[in-house]
Amino acid sequence: MEPGASPTPDADQPAQDATIRVEGGRPVIVPGVNGLRCCGPDTARRIVDALEEGDRSVAVALREVEPKRTSDDLRKLEIVEQVGTFTTKHPAKQPRVTNIHRIADLVDGTIIGPGGRFSVNDKVGERTTEKGFVVDHSIQDGIFVDAVGGGISQFATTLFNAAFFAGLEIPTYQSHSIYISRYPYGREATLSWPKPDLVIANPSPYGVLIDTSYTSTSVTVTLYSTRWATGEQTAQTAAPVGQCTRVKTERTRRFVDGTVKVDHVFATYRPAEGVHC
Numbered sequence: 001m002e003p004g005a006s007p008t009p010d011a012d013q014p015a016q017d018a019t020i021r022v023e024g025g026r027p028v029i030v031p032g033v034n035g036l037r038c039c040g041p042d043t044a045r046r047i048v049d050a051l052e053e054g055d056r057s058v059a060v061a062l063r064e065v066e067p068k069r070t071s072d073d074l075r076k077l078e079i080v081e082q083v084g085t086f087t088t089k090h091p092a093k094q095p096r097v098t099n100i101h102r103i104a105d106l107v108d109g110t111i112i113g114p115g116g117r118f119s120v121n122d123k124v125g126e127r128t129t130e131k132g133f134v135v136d137h138s139i140q141d142g143i144f145v146d147a148v149g150g151g152i153s154q155f156a157t158t159l160f161n162a163a164f165f166a167g168l169e170i171p172t173y174q175s176h177s178i179y180i181s182r183y184p185y186g187r188e189a190t191l192s193w194p195k196p197d198l199v200i201a202n203p204s205p206y207g208v209l210i211d212t213s214y215t216s217t218s219v220t221v222t223l224y225s226t227r228w229a230t231g232e233q234t235a236q237t238a239a240p241v242g243q244c245t246r247v248k249t250e251r252t253r254r255f256v257d258g259t260v261k262v263d264h265v266f267a268t269y270r271p272a273e274g275v276h277c
Contacts, residue, residue, distance in 0.1 A: 012035070012036060012037050012038065012062075013035045013036040013037075014035045014065075015032065015033060015034055015035030015065045015066060015067040015068070016032050016033040016035070016067060017032050017067040017068055017069040017070075018030060018031050018032035018067060018069050018070050018071045018073065018074050019032075019069075019074075019109060020074060020079055020109070020111070020209050020224075021109075022209075022211050022222075022224065025082065026080075026081075027079045027080060027081075027209055027224045029071050029074050029075065031071045032066075032067030032069065032070055032071065033067065034064045034065060034066055034067070035064070035065040035067075036062040036063070036064060036065065037062060037063060037065050038062055038063070074207075077111065077113070077114070077206060077207025078206045078207065078225070078226045079111070079206065079207045079208070079209045079224050079225055079226070080224070080225075080226055081224060081225070081226065081227060082222060082223070082224055083166045083167075083208070083223050083224065083225045083226075083227055083228070083230075084162045084163065084164075084165045084166025084167075084168070084222070084223040084231075085162055085165075085220065085221065085222040085223065086158050086159075086161035086162040086164075086165065086220070086221055087158065087218050087219070087220040088154055088157055088158045088161075088182060088183065088218065088219060089182060089217055089218045090151075090154055090182060090217060090218065090219070091217065092216040092217045093216070094151070095134045095135060095150070095151070096150055096151025096152075096154070097151070097216065098132075098133070098134050099127070099133050099134060099149050099150065099151045099152050100151055100152060100154050100155050100214065100219050101214055101219075102131070102132045102133055103120075103124055103127075103133075103149075103152045103155045104155055104212040104213075104214055104219055104221075105212070106123065106124050106131075107120065107123060107124065107155075107159070107210055107212055108210065108211065108212040109209070109210070109211070110123060110209075110210040111207050111208065111209050111210075112200065112202040112207065112208040112210070113202070113207055114202065114204060114205045114206055114207060115202065115203065115205075116201075116202050117171070117199055117200065117201045117202070118199065118200045118201075118202075118210070119172070119197055119198075119199045120156065120159070120191060120197060120198045120199075121191070121193060121194060121195075121197040121198075122197075125193075126193045126194075127148050127149025127152065127193060128148060128149075129148055133148050133149040133152075134148065134149075135147065135148055135150060138150040138151075138153075138192070149193070152191055153176065153188075153189065153190040153191050154182075154183075154219060155191075155212075155219055155221075156188075156189040156190060156191040156198045157183050157184075157188040157189050157190075158219050158220065158221045159189075159198065159200065159210070159221045160173060160187070160188060160189040160198060161184060161187060161188075161221075162221040162222065162223050163200045163223065164187065164231050164233075164251060164265070165230070165231050165232065166208075166223045166225075166229075166230070166231065167228065167229025167230050167231040167253045167254075167255070168200055168201065168202055168203075168204075168208065168223070168229075168231075169200070169201040169202075169203055170189075170198075170199070170200060170201070170265065171199050171201050172196075172197050172198065172199035173189040173196070173198050173199070173265070174189065174190055174196035175188055175189060175190065175247075175266070175267030175268065175269070176188060176190045176267075176269070177190075177268070177269065177270050178269060178270050178272070178273065179267075179269045185236075185247065185267075186236055186238070186247030186248075186249045186265070186266075186267045187233065187249050187265060187267070188267065202225075204225065204226075204228040204229070205228070206225045206226040206228060207225060208223055208224070208225045209223065209224040209225065210223060211223070211224060227256060228255065228256060229253050229254065229255045229256070230253065230254050231251050231252070231253045232251065232252055233249055233250065233251060234250050234251065234252040234262070235249075235250035236248065236249045236250065241268060241277050242276075242277040243270070243271060243275050243276070243277060244268055244269055244270050244271065244275070244277035245268070245269045245271075246266065246267075246268050247266065247267040247268070247269065248264055248266055249264060249265050249266070249267075250262060250263075250264055251263050251264065251265065
């Protein structure tokens with residue numbers, strides 16, 4: 001028997017973690033389920049008795065295994081209300097739509113713990129055909145190319161903006177090198193493997209649930225937590241950087257304790273393919 005393998009694989013039942021699903025716009029905890037695994041505390045005695053009696057088989061009891069994440073664990077995170085949402089639109093029936101839906105499904109239900117960080121690349125990994133991604137357009141070094149997973153920056157931009165307005169922090173991001181009109185100017189993010197990545201940080205004392213949904217022409221990311229801060233765009237400036245344009249977008253965050261903080265996100269756009277800044 002392999003190390004760590006169960007002697008009763010047919011009887012084993014893995015525990016199921018408690019989860020949160022959204023019903024009618026409200027987060028609802030779905031309780032976890034205990035699992036079963038060999039063996040009960042009297043297993044050694046049963047084996048000895050069987051050997052002494054010359055039995056070739058022995059019945060052993062299974063023990064219950066609790067889920068790693070219980071309903072109580074989730075209740076403590078206080079994920080109770082919508083704190084941010086954003087939708088972006090796209091044409092229907094393009095290969096990239098498959099990629100957008102696939103990455104949305106993989107991220108859906110993710111919980112960022114208090115003080116935690118969420119990396120899209122760490123969660124999803126490299127985009128491959130084995131994972132259900134297909135070939136579509138992508139920007140690499142300022143030039144449009146075909147790549148597996150092309151188009152998933154639509155999802156990255158949607159998540160970026162949901163976090164922006166929810167008052168979360170975005171320590172790692174990169175804008176597209178060429179502006180694409182379906183995205184908010186200066187307030188968007190691209191994604192590739194292994195970089196650039198998109199990382200969302202949760203500095204609040206509450207958990208944050210990432211809920212995703214989509215139609216044939218749009219993708220939505222909604223964040224649920226306990227309201228801790230709100231963010232809004234309060235200014236934007238643009239300045240030349242060589243042949244390119246550097247966009248600085250101001251965000252004002254207002255916290256429930258009355259604190260107000262201002263920060264910025266940045267984007268640098270080339271005027272056309274192959275143009276260097």
